[in-house]
Amino acid sequence: MELRVAGAAALLVQHQSEDILARVNLFLGEGAVGKLRIAQGPVKPLAEPAQRPKSxxxxxxxxxxPRRNWPPPSPRPPRR
Known part of the structure; x- marks a missing residue:
């Protein structure tokens, strides 16, 4: 599996590569992905989601x- 990551994120992805592989294989099935290849470079921005029509x-x-109808608490007497 190849991941393209931007700049400094490559170090973080490399550090967490075993966890990433474990989660991908948990989702796709055991042994679906054997190796992670990290490509450092520009990442395309996500496509904008289609706008929902205005209602x-x-x-x-x-x-x-509702208004509360109890009297406010009385002040404390001064301490002596």
Whole structure:
């Protein structure tokens, strides 16, 4: 399996290569990937996800919060 990584991230990926292989093989099945090859170079940016169409509906306003009807606590008496 070949991974293309940008600059300084290559050292981190190399350090964690056994964990990466273990997780990939856990997902794909034991022995699916035997070796990890790290290529250092520019990485293409992710493609922008398709924009969801705007809904013409507006969300309902939230109801007002109920007021609390108890008196505020009285202040403490001064210490002596």
């Amino acid at each position: 013409s509906r507006t969300p309902a306003p939230c109801p007002p919060r």
